[in-house]
Amino acid sequence: MEPVATPFFFYFLSGLTLLSGVLVITRKNPVHSALALILGLLAQAGLYLMLYAPFVAGVQIILYAGGIMVLFLFVIMLVNIERSQKEEQFNKQWLVGILSAGALGGLFVLVYTKGSGLFPAVMSLPVENNNTQQVGELLYGQYMFAFEIASLLLLVAIIGAVVMAKKRI
Amino acid sequence: MLDYITSYLGMNTTPGQAGNVFWAVVYILVVFGGVSVAVIAMNWLERKALAHFQIRLGPMRVGPHGLLQPIADAVKLLTKEDIIPHEADRFVFWIAPLIILCASFTVYIVIPFGPTHAITDLNIGILFMLGVSSLSVLGVVMAGWASNSHYPLIGSLRSSAQMISYEIAMGMAVVTAILMTSLNKSGTGTLSMIGIVQAQQQQQIWFLFKFFPLGFISFAIFAIAMVAETNRAPFDLPEAESELTAGFHTEYSGLRWSLFMLGEYTAMIAVSSIAVTLWLGGWLRPFPNTLTGETWDLVFSLIPGFTFLGLAVIAFIGVKRMPKHPYFKIQTAGLAGFGAVLGLIGILLFIPPVRDRIQDIFWFVAKVAVFMYLYIWYRATFPRYRFDQLMKVGWKVLLPIAIGVLIVTAILGVVL
Amino acid sequence: MVPITTLHYLVTAAALFVLGVIGVLTRRNVVIVLMSIELILNAVNLNLVAFSRLWGLHGQVFAIFVITDAAAEAAVGLGILIAFFRNKETINVDEVDLLKW
Numbered sequence A: 001m002e003p004v005a006t007p008f009f010f011y012f013l014s015g016l017t018l019l020s021g022v023l024v025i026t027r028k029n030p031v032h033s034a035l036a037l038i039l040g041l042l043a044q045a046g047l048y049l050m051l052y053a054p055f056v057a058g059v060q061i062i063l064y065a066g067g068i069m070v071l072f073l074f075v076i077m078l079v080n081i082e083r084s085q086k087e088e089q090f091n092k093q094w095l096v097g098i099l100s101a102g103a104l105g106g107l108f109v110l111v112y113t114k115g116s117g118l119f120p121a122v123m124s125l126p127v128e129n130n131n132t133q134q135v136g137e138l139l140y141g142q143y144m145f146a147f148e149i150a151s152l153l154l155l156v157a158i159i160g161a162v163v164m165a166k167k168r169i
Numbered sequence B: 001m002l003d004y005i006t007s008y009l010g011m012n013t014t015p016g017q018a019g020n021v022f023w024a025v026v027y028i029l030v031v032f033g034g035v036s037v038a039v040i041a042m043n044w045l046e047r048k049a050l051a052h053f054q055i056r057l058g059p060m061r062v063g064p065h066g067l068l069q070p071i072a073d074a075v076k077l078l079t080k081e082d083i084i085p086h087e088a089d090r091f092v093f094w095i096a097p098l099i100i101l102c103a104s105f106t107v108y109i110v111i112p113f114g115p116t117h118a119i120t121d122l123n124i125g126i127l128f129m130l131g132v133s134s135l136s137v138l139g140v141v142m143a144g145w146a147s148n149s150h151y152p153l154i155g156s157l158r159s160s161a162q163m164i165s166y167e168i169a170m171g172m173a174v175v176t177a178i179l180m181t182s183l184n185k186s187g188t189g190t191l192s193m194i195g196i197v198q199a200q201q202q203q204q205i206w207f208l209f210k211f212f213p214l215g216f217i218s219f220a221i222f223a224i225a226m227v228a229e230t231n232r233a234p235f236d237l238p239e240a241e242s243e244l245t246a247g248f249h250t251e252y253s254g255l256r257w258s259l260f261m262l263g264e265y266t267a268m269i270a271v272s273s274i275a276v277t278l279w280l281g282g283w284l285r286p287f288p289n290t291l292t293g294e295t296w297d298l299v300f301s302l303i304p305g306f307t308f309l310g311l312a313v314i315a316f317i318g319v320k321r322m323p324k325h326p327y328f329k330i331q332t333a334g335l336a337g338f339g340a341v342l343g344l345i346g347i348l349l350f351i352p353p354v355r356d357r358i359q360d361i362f363w364f365v366a367k368v369a370v371f372m373y374l375y376i377w378y379r380a381t382f383p384r385y386r387f388d389q390l391m392k393v394g395w396k397v398l399l400p401i402a403i404g405v406l407i408v409t410a411i412l413g414v415v416l
Numbered sequence C: 001m002v003p004i005t006t007l008h009y010l011v012t013a014a015a016l017f018v019l020g021v022i023g024v025l026t027r028r029n030v031v032i033v034l035m036s037i038e039l040i041l042n043a044v045n046l047n048l049v050a051f052s053r054l055w056g057l058h059g060q061v062f063a064i065f066v067i068t069d070a071a072a073e074a075a076v077g078l079g080i081l082i083a084f085f086r087n088k089e090t091i092n093v094d095e096v097d098l099l100k101w
Helices: A006-026 A030-050 A054-079 A094-114 A131-140 A144-165 B002-007 B021-053 B069-078 B090-109 B125-133 B136-146 B150-180 B193-203 B214-229 B255-279 B294-320 B326-348 B352-381 B387-415 C006-026 C030-055 C058-088
Strands: none
Touching: A006 A030, A006 C006, A006 C030, A030 A054, A030 B090, A030 B136, A030 C030, A054 A131, A054 B125, A054 B136, A054 B150, A054 C030, A054 C058, A094 C006, A131 A144, A131 C058, A144 C058, B002 B021, B021 B069, B021 B090, B021 B255, B021 B352, B069 B255, B090 B125, B090 B136, B090 B255, B125 B150, B125 B193, B125 B255, B136 B150, B136 B255, B150 B193, B150 B214, B150 B255, B150 B387, B193 B255, B214 B255, B214 B352, B214 B387, B255 B352, B294 B326, B294 B352, C006 C030, C030 C058
């Protein structure tokens, strides 16, 4: 099936992602930031679909937008105190922060203009419809050890979060 | 332009796969209209069936046997005052029902009504459906938060905790069914919804009966988890009136509340169609290989027509039993007209070209309708779970059984 | 219009990364700092998946691992936040200074 209107969808989705990034770092109300982040995550899932990675897009929607952001919203509801919304939102080192982020941005621009010939610009990988099967074969074959370590990591994270957040006896 | 429209009619795929935007939009509108009609019918059926379970009559006045009651409800809800609580977060208050509604409706893109009757066929279909239906938890959390009042907050916390707990058991049961699709010659399964039903067709067995009782247990886990996922009885503590004054949608009035109800019924139909596709054989007719042959095909293809004729007969029996008072003339005429429309549809479904095309859609919709009736039956019969009992069932009972069934299915699939 | 190349995706990922870094360095609310960290991880994921389009599926597997780790880290970070909030009733990063002299 031929891809349809690729430039339009790319600019729309990446514009939505960047807009949501700007909204996350500038909103006063953390709930609005969380909503903007959800929008950005969904737009990013669209970008993954454009890059012919449907399984990663599905995982992003289920885990990130449907799991991690629910966790964030729960915690925002638990710790939200009214006075935090009426105070300033940027900390004392904001100028240094923006300058160093600008330096990082300049570094990125330098790297991308100098090194843009190192990788092929036109993507011409043949598209098949067994992406999930191939990712599964890699995950359970070549990367089995990393898979088990990741599950152990999740177990440690669950135990740690439960221990830290439970009530004192 | 005209060839763009007619070129699809010769093809044998879904509009999404053919890349045909016009027919995709047509299918989307048809599905949207069908789901809206189904929600309205579900609303009426729930009130009538609950009433008959409780030995009373239910709405009888508005139309003949209350058939126009949902329309009256809609008019009432549309004309109510739109109240926004004091110091509520207006933007989040506005967007919460929209998120639930959009998440519930987006799922319908991949639901297969037939081998080519779907809006599209993503090759990660079931993953997409699970993911998008888990986005409605966000809407619930935001609805409770934005109402700025403690009943909705507690209700939304409980409701969202319940939903994310039962999502896990649902996911494990779904993985068990997907595992069964890979038991074919080439050894690879598929995540696409149409592919799952075609795998059942190939293996000549509904996954409900495969490796009996494993398929049945995973279907039962999914059936219980889907009732909890949509916050319906007996898991409806977060929205029961006697417990929490309607939970997370307490402060919503008028049109916004009707959006919540629409989202809830839509989610019910969506998860029921997942269950039908994965375990009950989707659009396949019952007994596809024990009762084969031309005659049995003909018999089963006459069932849609007979169903509608049966409904028309019930409507006419109702007409006979109407009171012979002049006050009831309009209702009697209305019921007779409704019966006539049903009879016409039934006769229409006997014409051979229509009969062949309508088979798949009819069996799919019939199976989903059975699930809808089961939902109402559960609500009438079972007492409500207390919240800690609910969480205990989700984590300590359903999840271990689901994981156990998954492991045993995997072992049997390799060994057998 | 110029066709969409790999560089377009990389520039988007870089811009998202810079936005995340600004969020981490300049905001006061701890929850928003954690959300900016999620933005950074997402930018890295986009980079990985864009390159996996050219050179095989290993990038996508790595992206899945990054998402898993982001979930674990968000859970632990928010647990620390709740534990701290219980002690000091504040969510300003400026006031997390119990170890200062």
